[in-house]
Amino acid sequence: MAQSVTAGPVRLTVFEVGEVEFAVSGRIPRSLPAPSPPPAAVRHGEQDFPVVEVGTALGAPAAAAAEPMLFLVDDQGCRRALLVERLIGAESFDLAALQPVPPVYPEAERRRWRGVLPRADGSLVVLLRLEELPVGGTTAGEG
Amino acid sequence: MLPRRARPLAPRRRAYVAFVAAGRRWVLPAEQIAAVGALGAVTRLPTADACRLGLTLHRGRVVALVAPAAFNGAGPASGRGRHLVVLRAGGGCVGFAAEELLGLRVEYGDAVPEGFAVLEIAP
Numbered sequence: 001m002a003q004s005v006t007a008g009p010v011r012l013t014v015f016e017v018g019e020v021e022f023a024v025s026g027r028i029p030r031s032l033p034a035p036s037p038p039p040a041a042v043r044h045g046e047q048d049f050p051v052v053e054v055g056t057a058l059g060a061p062a063a064a065a066a067e068p069m070l071f072l073v074d075d076q077g078c079r080r081a082l083l084v085e086r087l088i089g090a091e092s093f094d095l096a097a098l099q100p101v102p103p104v105y106p107e108a109e110r111r112r113w114r115g116v117l118p119r120a121d122g123s124l125v126v127l128l129r130l131e132e133l134p135v136g137g138t139t140a141g142e143g
Numbered sequence: 144m145l146p147r148r149a150r151p152l153a154p155r156r157r158a159y160v161a162f163v164a165a166g167r168r169w170v171l172p173a174e175q176i177a178a179v180g181a182l183g184a185v186t187r188l189p190t191a192d193a194c195r196l197g198l199t200l201h202r203g204r205v206v207a208l209v210a211p212a213a214f215n216g217a218g219p220a221s222g223r224g225r226h227l228v229v230l231r232a233g234g235g236c237v238g239f240a241a242e243e244l245l246g247l248r249v250e251y252g253d254a255v256p257e258g259f260a261v262l263e264i265a266p
Contacts, residue, residue: 020186060189101188101198102207104237109190116186116198116205124186124198124205 012117013073014091014125015084018060021125023093023117024082026075034068034083042081044072049081050135057133058112078131091125093117098127154251161245161259164224165210169262170248170255175231178202182227182240199238201227206236211262 012023029044041050049072054060069087073080098115114127159170160179180201185208187197196208206229224240248256255261 018187018189020188058189059191099205102205102236104207104209104232105188105190105195106192113188118200118203118205122183122200124184124200126186126188 008096009092009094011090012093012125012127013071014088015054015069015071015082016086016088017055017058017084020060021088021123022054022084023091023125023127024073024075024130025127026073026078026130028090029072029074031069031071031087034070038070038083042070042072047074047079049073049079051081051083052133052135053083054133055083055085073130075130080130080133080135082133093125101126157250157252159248159250159256159259159261160228161248161256162226162228162241163243163245164228164239164241164262166242168245168259170259171228171230171262173247176228177231177236178227178229179241179244180227180229182208182225196240199227201229201236201238204236206238209237209239211239 010025012025013028014021014023016022038051038053041048043049051070068083068085070081070083071087073082095117098117100115101110101113103110112129112132114129117125117127119125158173160173160176161168161170163169178201183199183201185197185199188195194210194212196210199206199208206227208227224242226241226244227238228241228244229236229238248259250256
């Protein structure tokens with residue numbers, strides 16, 4: 001599914017996995033403490049949101065998160081439930097400042113990232129391609 | 144007309160940037176270096192290759208921080224340092240961490256500054 005990036009300020013949802021701050025675009029209908037073990041999907045209304053353990057999907061080092069969170073994302077019809085170590089919240093970014101991940105990283109890895117957003121304090125946020133995060137498993141009801 | 148006596152060519156001057164990295168003294172030809180500066184925060188992007196240390200920001204540009212193969216023998220010392228050396232690379236900004244910057248060294252011909260090794264950067 002094509003995901004275009006338009007320039008200008010947008011609100012992104014920022015979260016942390018493996019001491020790295022990532023962001024995704026899209027609507028967040030719900031967030032909740034991650035159940036253990038996590039279900040394969042979360043049902044919200046009439047729709048299923050496949051669960052993605054982001055740390056596992058990206059190959060990030062495993063960390064014992066105090067309160068892992070699960071939040072639902074709907075980005076132009078691409079729906080996922082992301083399991084993350086810490087949900088930081090919504091933040092405005094100017095997508096005109098988006099820079100590509102340098103090609104020293106292989107294409108198979110760069111495909112997951114739309115790019116990198118610098119903050120004024122010099123920190124970086126990595127904008128993910130939601131559709132490139134692998135999903136799998138069985139569906140669980142929302143309850 | 145008498146031929147002019149050929150004058151011996153002066154040996155070519157070459158400038159090197161000298162630094163300490165991974166516990167050793169190195170030089171790089173100055174023309175290979177795009178910039179040097181303070182190393183800021185490093186974002187450790189998950190990756191399969193341990194030589195890719197992460198991303199950092201330098202003068203507004205995202206730079207990939209790498210550990211050159213020559214550093215491999217230095218173990219955990221690779222990737223530490225207060226300084227960032229950014230290389231002229233065809234495919235985006237690549238740099239590495241240096242513990243100390245030792246300034247410019249000028250040599251003639253193929254001579255390498257004494258006490259230093261030339262850092263080989265894989266293309």
